[in-house]
Amino acid sequence: MNWLTNFVRPKIRALVRKAEVPENLWHKCPSCGQMLFHRDLEANLYVCQHCGHHMRLQAKRRLAMLFDGGVSTTIELPKAAVDPLRFRDRQRYGERLKEAQEKTGNADAILVAHGTIGGHAVVAAVFDFEFMGGSMGMAVGEALVAAAQLAVLQQAALIAVPSSGGARMQEGILSLMQMPRTVLAVEDVKEAGLPYIVILTDPTTGGVTASFAMLGDIAIAEPGAVVGFAGARVIAETIREQLPDGFQRAEYLLDHGMVDMVVPRHKLRETLARLLDLLRRPGPTAEVLSLPRSDAAAAASRADGARSGQD
Amino acid sequence: MPMRSFLDFEKPIAELEGKIEELRHLTDAGDINIAEEVGKLQVKVDRLLRQTYGKLTAWQKVQVARHPERPHFQDVVRILVEDYMPLAGDRAFAEDRAIQGGIGRLRGRSVIVMGTEKGADTGERVKHNFGMAKPEGYRKARRLMELADRFRLPVITFVDTPGAYPGVDAEQRGQAEAIARAIEACLKLRVPLVACIVGEGGSGGAIALAAGDKVLMLEHAIYSVISPEGCASILWRSADHAQDAAEALKLTAQDLLRLGVADEIVPEPLGGAHRDPKAALDALGERIEWALQQLVGQDGGTLKARRRSKFLEMGKKGLS
Ligand SMILES: [Zn+2]
Secondary structure, eight states, X not given: OOHHHHXXXXXXXXXXXXXXXXXXXXXXXXXXXXXXXXXXXHHTXXXXXXXXXXXXXXXXXXXXXXXXXXXXXXXXOOOOOSSTTOOBSSXXXXXXXXXXXXXXXXXXXXXXXXXXXXXXXXXXXXXXXXXGGGOBXXXXXXXXXXXXXXXXXXXXXXXXXXXXXXXOGGGHHHHHTHHHHHHHHHHHHHHTTOOEEEEEOSOXXXXXXXXXXXXXXXXXXXXXXXXXXXXXXXXXXXXXXXXXXXXXXXXXXXXXXXOSEXXXXXXXHHHHHHHHXXXXXXXXXXXXXXXXXXXXXXXXXXXXXXXXXXX | OOOOOOOGGGHHHHHHHHHHHHHHHOSXXXXXXXXXXXXXXXXXHHHHHHHHHXXXXXXXXXXXXXXXXXXXXXXXXXXXXXXXEEOOOOSSSOOOTTEEEEEEEETTEEEEEEEEOOOSSHHHHHHTGGGOOOHHHHHHHHHHHHHHHHTTOOEEEEEEESOSOOOHHHHHTTHHHHHHHHHHHHHHOSSOEEEEEEEEEEHHHHHHHHOOSEEEEETTOEEESSOHHHHIIIIISSGGGHHHHHHHHTOXXXXXXXXXXXXXXXXXXXXXGGGOHHHHHHHHHHHHHHHHHXXXXXXXXXXXXXXXXXXXXXXXXXXX
């Protein structure tokens, strides 16, 4: 082993992977099984043209389709303690981390960026499910805290886009502690009077759902997204019954009052822009005109005045 | 007195105690001095208990923390709380018996107490759903916290739960949201919150009641993001590795103190809290009272701000 194998190989591997485009030319829809041409899929925001299935998205693709003109600035995230428990299962956690970093090109399971949506300042915290199942440990918690601070600093709205299996087991209790930490983070945004919007994407479960992800001022879910606390398999094993149709899907959550709306991906930016406009520009947009009052309204106003005069 | 349940690693202790029982029931002992023999055996038992409980492995701690005779919330109320008035219901759907709570006096001071209750026997366990709460339980907890805030009463929570209930009905009624709101309620409190991990601190179901100013753990309690069995079946692909997972997760009170997640460890009686629940709870009561004395004088804003920075700073350092 020399410095070359240590430091150069990952880069070479990355190059090789980029060259493997032919393999990626066609994708198979995991829902209907149809073969989808790469460019069509990209143009359709990774939604199957045949069945409407919303595929999981890499964080950088999500950022590109969220912000105006696809433009946003990704911020450098604060460094968190790496492998605080020195955890080892069949493999060292440190190695798993490195593999995930190589695979995704991200430092951890989340990206934070700022830009505009419909002209409104927005900070977005977007999960990457490819990075260890989007699991939340110290680094992800730290990123959410940073995102919230940036939103308050820029007087921007905070948009969280979770896609996560839950807490990162390899960080033990410290991953559980990201639940109160992220609750505190979004609390700051709310207390600053700024909108906090959550877009629940497939899948959002466990400790992520049971903390910041369920505390949005507005909760939006993508069609078909699995969102819940306990995993379906665990529930099935516990109750030993078949689970209801569509259980824990976005539409099921809408029916049970857990989200405000289910919005397909190609309507997402427009929906966010309208919401932000309504929340952040509550007054009339044009110059206020003095409208002529009807006789009835004028009479009512006189009567009010008379009554208060008698008090 | 009912038969004590012994854990697998307590077998040598169980055998000695069995001998003591036999001797006590002997009517004709011949030339053996029964009292002397019992005394000798008791010394051996104590020495064995001290040895065994002085160096429990993580997995053994998991077993002790789950011991059926460990102090339950109803023992807490009986031993530590005077003039207890249970309060029920979430005002929206149901009364969840997995989380009990109410108002009472702890050493003369009016407090809101609440805790998960696993139940002491089979019937009780079913009634309390084995300490696994549903959304209505967490919503009741939040309601009681808001009540405490309104009347400026300290909140003391007692955690002993395998976790939140994984069921269809719980999901339908928003298990995740209910837990998130309970955590939020803990963090918003402008009165002291002392959280006590008494037995098993099971993941989201535990932190929902435990985002406190002070987190006390009984000496052999555990607190974890996932059960060792669950962790093993995911990361080792087999629940047979639960012992390895217990070790790797760093879930003992001693680990959590080093990680800054627990603020204090409360020593248990020799051989664990299940051997003497009253002594264990009396010791815990002392430490709760001590913690309250540090906290009650502070104004609401200061308390909330300190709790906030405590959690924001948490985990910045790993095990060293
Ligand atoms: Zn399809």
